[in-house]
Amino acid sequence: MTRAESDLAFRVADHLKIDGPWDVYAEHLARYEIHFDGTHIETVRGPITIDGYGIRVLRMAEDQVGVGYQASADASSSGISTVLTDAQATARHARFPARVVVLPGSAPRALADVEISDASLADRPREGVDAYVRELFARFEGRTGVQPSFGSVRATVGETTIANSSGLATSFHHTSVDLELAVKASGGPEGRPPGEYWVTRFQRRLDPRELVVDVDNWCQRAKDVRRAEAPPAGQIPVVLPAYVLSEIVPPVVGFRMSGAAQLRQMAPEPGTMYGTELVSIDNDGRLPWGGESAPVDDEGTRTGRFPLLDHGKTGGLIYDALHAGAFDRTSTAGAQRLGEFGRRAGSRFMSRPAPGPATLALHAGTGGTDAEVIETVREGIWVEQFGWAFPDPTSGAFGGEIRIGYRIRNGRLAEPIRGGTVGGLVLAAPGTPSLLNSVVALGSTATLSDSLRAPTIAVSGLTVAGAT
Numbered sequence: 001m002t003r004a005e006s007d008l009a010f011r012v013a014d015h016l017k018i019d020g021p022w023d024v025y026a027e028h029l030a031r032y033e034i035h036f037d038g039t040h041i042e043t044v045r046g047p048i049t050i051d052g053y054g055i056r057v058l059r060m061a062e063d064q065v066g067v068g069y070q071a072s073a074d075a076s077s078s079g080i081s082t083v084l085t086d087a088q089a090t091a092r093h094a095r096f097p098a099r100v101v102v103l104p105g106s107a108p109r110a111l112a113d114v115e116i117s118d119a120s121l122a123d124r125p126r127e128g129v130d131a132y133v134r135e136l137f138a139r140f141e142g143r144t145g146v147q148p149s150f151g152s153v154r155a156t157v158g159e160t161t162i163a164n165s166s167g168l169a170t171s172f173h174h175t176s177v178d179l180e181l182a183v184k185a186s187g188g189p190e191g192r193p194p195g196e197y198w199v200t201r202f203q204r205r206l207d208p209r210e211l212v213v214d215v216d217n218w219c220q221r222a223k224d225v226r227r228a229e230a231p232p233a234g235q236i237p238v239v240l241p242a243y244v245l246s247e248i249v250p251p252v253v254g255f256r257m258s259g260a261a262q263l264r265q266m267a268p269e270p271g272t273m274y275g276t277e278l279v280s281i282d283n284d285g286r287l288p289w290g291g292e293s294a295p296v297d298d299e300g301t302r303t304g305r306f307p308l309l310d311h312g313k314t315g316g317l318i319y320d321a322l323h324a325g326a327f328d329r330t331s332t333a334g335a336q337r338l339g340e341f342g343r344r345a346g347s348r349f350m351s352r353p354a355p356g357p358a359t360l361a362l363h364a365g366t367g368g369t370d371a372e373v374i375e376t377v378r379e380g381i382w383v384e385q386f387g388w389a390f391p392d393p394t395s396g397a398f399g400g401e402i403r404i405g406y407r408i409r410n411g412r413l414a415e416p417i418r419g420g421t422v423g424g425l426v427l428a429a430p431g432t433p434s435l436l437n438s439v440v441a442l443g444s445t446a447t448l449s450d451s452l453r454a455p456t457i458a459v460s461g462l463t464v465a466g467a468t
Helices: 008-014 077-091 119-123 125-140 208-227 242-256 259-263 321-326 370-377
Strands: 022-037 040-061 064-072 146-164 169-185 195-203 234-240 281-284 305-310 359-362 380-386 397-409 412-417 421-425 439-442 447-449 452-454 457-465
Touching (some): 008 146, 008 169, 064 321, 119 125, 119 146, 119 169, 125 208, 195 208, 208 397, 208 412, 234 242, 234 370, 242 359, 242 452, 259 321, 370 439
Parallel strands (some): 359 452
Antiparallel strands (some): 040 064, 146 169, 421 457
16 A cells, blocks of 8 residues: 545635635545554454544734634535635634734645654555554463453554645654553462553554564563562652653643743743753754654644753743734744544644644653663662543643552662652742652663653652552
């Protein structure tokens, strides 16, 4: 199969015989899925195709802007006419406090200057997903007492097209993969209940070679769950790897450092210390293979990289066109649409844009390897996985049950722990304890997990609720 070339946004735009500003965001998506029970394949689906678009109409109304948005999968002339009529009707009543809205101008018709499309997956998606699942099953062959319980692999091959009244007509390809897997450990003489380790992973490309190491680690975690004890309680040093941070940092930092938070008077003033001097975070829309990376944002503005926190000090905020207009700023290519599960993989055309982070990059430090970061802590806990961290963008808080972790004793990982909770604030003003205000060490190597590239970090004194 070869990737489709979509022109949906351009075709819809040709029907809009109205004055600007307006824009059209469209997607062509094809999904391929394999669901399995143990190592038995239950369901194979695909291609499941979706072609949809959304029309946004912006109308000046005194010192505000009327905003209308409507989406559909009906690209017939009558369907487009209905969607446009509904968007215009909404724009007559909905109001946003911006005096002017500047949409991006012309850009190259086809963009491919950010690595977010796995060519082998895009060209042969069915074969790629099938080969990945077969390799996954092969990694479990010959193991005793540990096997997959159930899971699924869902790959999406997509093309996004964007057009607007300022002459923009551009497109880009992208791929994504969602992996869900439960690994169960059982048997043995100890008589304990079975242990289960859950894998949930979102990534841009599909590489079966990673499974050689991954499956060994997943099986060990499932075994460790069986013998894990409750964690200690109190203000305890905590070590968090990138894949745990990716659940916590982007939702909170991305909102609090945005025009949406500024509109609610919740954004920090530039130059305020909101982290230790060790902490620098960039908003990077061009980070290769990042979960929210793309050549342009969801309004069509070319992406780039700029600091949100520089050695603990707050920098610029994330703006889309509307919020930039409210504060006499320019867009920072910060327009994001919420897709399925809030990710680019879903049907994002159903949502209108709002300020949101691209892929965040937490700079690596000088703390060395994970083992050296752990040695720095001496006594504490390593969180391997939360059940769910419940990050709250508005309050800045998070708190989740430890699904599996490890005690740190004498600078080394010791016995496994589970249960209890770890929580606190991610981002807070100076003088208020928070995760970023309490970083004492950052590893020397950053790794990409979903929409965050970060090193392992050590934090002094997060609140742990567990056994006394």
